[in-house]
Amino acid sequence: VQLQASGGGLVQPGGSLRLSCAASGGNLDHYIIGWFRQAPGKEREGVSCTRASDGSTYYADSVKGRFAMSRDNAKNTAYLQMNSLVPEDTAVYSCAAGYYCTVVGTSLYGLDYRGKGTLVTVSS
Numbered sequence: 001v002q003l004q005a006s007g008g009g010l011v012q013p014g015g016s017l018r019l020s021c022a023a024s025g026g027n028l029d030h031y032i033i034g035w036f037r038q039a040p041g042k043e044r045e046g047v048s049c050t051r052a053s054d055g056s057t058y059y060a061d062s063v064k065g066r067f068a069m070s071r072d073n074a075k076n077t078a079y080l081q082m083n084s085l086v087p088e089d090t091a092v093y094s095c096a097a098g099y100y101c102t103v104v105g106t107s108l109y110g111l112d113y114r115g116k117g118t119l120v121t122v123s124s
Contacts, residue, residue, distance in 0.1 A: 001026030003115025005095045010121045015085050017120060021078040021095030029073040032101050034111045035080050037091035037120075046108035047093070048080070052100035060106055062088070085122045092117040 007019040021033065034049030048059045048069050057069060063082075071078040078095060094117035100110040 001028070001031065001097055001113050003095050003097060003113060005093060005115055005118040008093060008118030008120045010123065011085055012124050013086055013122055015122070016081070016083045017085065019080040019082065019093055019095075019118060019120075021080070021115065023076045023078075023097070027073070028071065028076045028078060028097070031097035031113070032099065032111070033069065033071060033078040034096050034098075034101050034108050035069065035093060036096060036108070036114075036117075037089075037093045038117075039088075039091040042091075045091075046103070046106055049096075049101035049103070049108050049111065051103060052110065053102070058101070058103045058108075082120070085120075087122045090120060090122050092119050094118075 035047040038044040096111035098111035
């Protein structure tokens with residue numbers, strides 16, 4: 001499966017964006033979806049995914065309560081709704097898919113199919 005994230009852009013602090021992750025070459029409903037981000041000069045951070053262990057959704061502490069994952073299998077697309085954005089959310093966001101997601105600390109494992117990212121810039 002190939003993935004492509006889109007929907008990034010420049011947004012003011014406090015604003016919202018919805019990122020899309022379009023899949024091709026496979027049915028997204030066969031996979032678990034997760035999101036990563038990498039800020040300038042920082043390591044990649046796992047933002048969210050659905051845990052394989054119990055089906056619950058993991059969100060990094062830094063985005064909990066502000067970001068939400070969803071998916072539309074009919075459109076073969078997943079989404080990341082981002083609200084109350086702050087400058088620290090500035091990063092390249094990418095989506096990934098796999099057959100499971102295991103969270104260890106702030107790292108996500110198991111999402112072997114990764115797509116190109118989209119840049120989100122939060123600035124006034």
